[in-house]
Amino acid sequence: MCLVIVTFVQACNQKVKDTNEKVAEELLTPKEIEKIKKEINGDAKTAAISSIISAKVNAGFNGNVLVAQKGVVLFEGSYGFSNIEDTIRLNSHSKFQLASLSKTFTAVATMKMVEDGQIGLDNTVKDYFPDFPYDGVTIRSLLSHRSGLPYYQYEFDKKVRGEKVYPTNQMMMSWFAKANPTPKPLNLPDHFFSYNNTNFAILAAIIEKVSGKSFDDYLQEKIFKPAGMKETFAGNSKNPELQKNKTQGYQNGRKLEKDFYDDIQGDKGIYSTTGDLLKWYNLLKSEKVLSKESLREMYTPRSFEHPGLRNYGYGFRLWVNDLQQTDYIYHTGWWKGYNTIMFFDLREDFVVILLSNKYNRGVYNIRDIVNVLHGKNKASTLEENILDQ
Numbered sequence: 001m002c003l004v005i006v007t008f009v010q011a012c013n014q015k016v017k018d019t020n021e022k023v024a025e026e027l028l029t030p031k032e033i034e035k036i037k038k039e040i041n042g043d044a045k046t047a048a049i050s051s052i053i054s055a056k057v058n059a060g061f062n063g064n065v066l067v068a069q070k071g072v073v074l075f076e077g078s079y080g081f082s083n084i085e086d087t088i089r090l091n092s093h094s095k096f097q098l099a100s101l102s103k104t105f106t107a108v109a110t111m112k113m114v115e116d117g118q119i120g121l122d123n124t125v126k127d128y129f130p131d132f133p134y135d136g137v138t139i140r141s142l143l144s145h146r147s148g149l150p151y152y153q154y155e156f157d158k159k160v161r162g163e164k165v166y167p168t169n170q171m172m173m174s175w176f177a178k179a180n181p182t183p184k185p186l187n188l189p190d191h192f193f194s195y196n197n198t199n200f201a202i203l204a205a206i207i208e209k210v211s212g213k214s215f216d217d218y219l220q221e222k223i224f225k226p227a228g229m230k231e232t233f234a235g236n237s238k239n240p241e242l243q244k245n246k247t248q249g250y251q252n253g254r255k256l257e258k259d260f261y262d263d264i265q266g267d268k269g270i271y272s273t274t275g276d277l278l279k280w281y282n283l284l285k286s287e288k289v290l291s292k293e294s295l296r297e298m299y300t301p302r303s304f305e306h307p308g309l310r311n312y313g314y315g316f317r318l319w320v321n322d323l324q325q326t327d328y329i330y331h332t333g334w335w336k337g338y339n340t341i342m343f344f345d346l347r348e349d350f351v352v353i354l355l356s357n358k359y360n361r362g363v364y365n366i367r368d369i370v371n372v373l374h375g376k377n378k379a380s381t382l383e384e385n386i387l388d389q
Contacts, residue, residue, distance in 0.1 A: 063356030066274035099333025102270035107315020131177035144302035148187035197267035204266025249337025
């Protein structure tokens with residue numbers, strides 16, 4: 001399948017905050033902001049997006065929203081409660097469980113290790129965990145959900161709930177090694193695409209094993225701090241800052257307590273804010289965290305046997321056109337009351353971020369927002385809802 005990657009970053013002239021390759025945020029003067037807003041018809045877009053979000057709120061949306069284009073925040077808002085029982089309202093610093101949107105950080109951290117020569121895309125899990133019971137599972141197949149591995153949350157559920165254990169990534173790897181009988185794989189490695197949380201939980205375990213650091217410590221050093229993301233942490237972080245403005249998840253009218261699988265990271269688990277995710281977008285488009293070549297590889301469709309609008313690269317979902325060219329890059333998430341989406345177009349330089357702590361499928365309906373951001377240039381090919389799985 002042929003992929004034509006547009007030279008995304010050429011249109012993204014970013015000013016770096018300091019000389020230590022930190023990309024905390026774009027620095028625009030008020031005059032520059034007004035010029036850009038005029039060029040992109042920003043005031044009209046803000047009004048239109050405000051109307052769309054108001055409709056979502058009226059339909060039950062509880063969460064935070066941020067929409068930006070060309071370095072200018074067009075819309076930002078907080079709606080509803082961080083904690084319903086204590087009537088704590090959401091604010092711009094509220095931290096949400098990102099659910100599967102966390103996979104974007106795991107994928108970039110993995111590719112960072114590849115660029116640093118610490119791991120290889122064609123190395124297998126056995127190279128790092130010799131007792132792992134499955135042969136031929138490469139880093140590449142984990143990143144692209146082509147490993148054929150069983151689902152950890154199903155295979156070990158009886159043990160977890162029966163013994164009331166909160167497993168970590170390293171415990172999960174030990175369980176796979178010691179399981180008797182060994183859980184049957186779903187298929188041979190690289191046989192077909194199958195979205196599977198096991199893949200990214202293993203990647204996080206490998207990152208810990210190779211770096212000698214916790215997953216949170218590695219991300220803090222290599223991604224969060226360079227990006228200026230001061231409000232982003234792995235869910236099992238020991239840093240007390242994680243608890244500040246941390247939200248509570250709700251679904252079907254009830255508060256959801258800590259889940260048995262919450263301490264397994266990589267496939268989920270990152271807590272962040274809309275503002276920090278804007279910094280994440282800025283870091284990605286800056287090419288300061290990874291080279292253009294690595295990013296291009298991550299944004300290349302890997303669901304070869306399922307050509308169509310929806311596809312998957314390395315840790316990023318892709319929306320492709322009829323020519324199988326990548327139009328949009330995104331990821332969604334759902335986990336225990338939280339549902340999230342971060343959706344961006346690097347050519348027209350816009351990002352749409354919605355984070356909710358009260359499950360609402362309307363979070364994934366962003367087509368109208370994307371059409372507003374395109375202006376009169378084109379209408380998006382998005383379906384009404386971009387589902388998380």
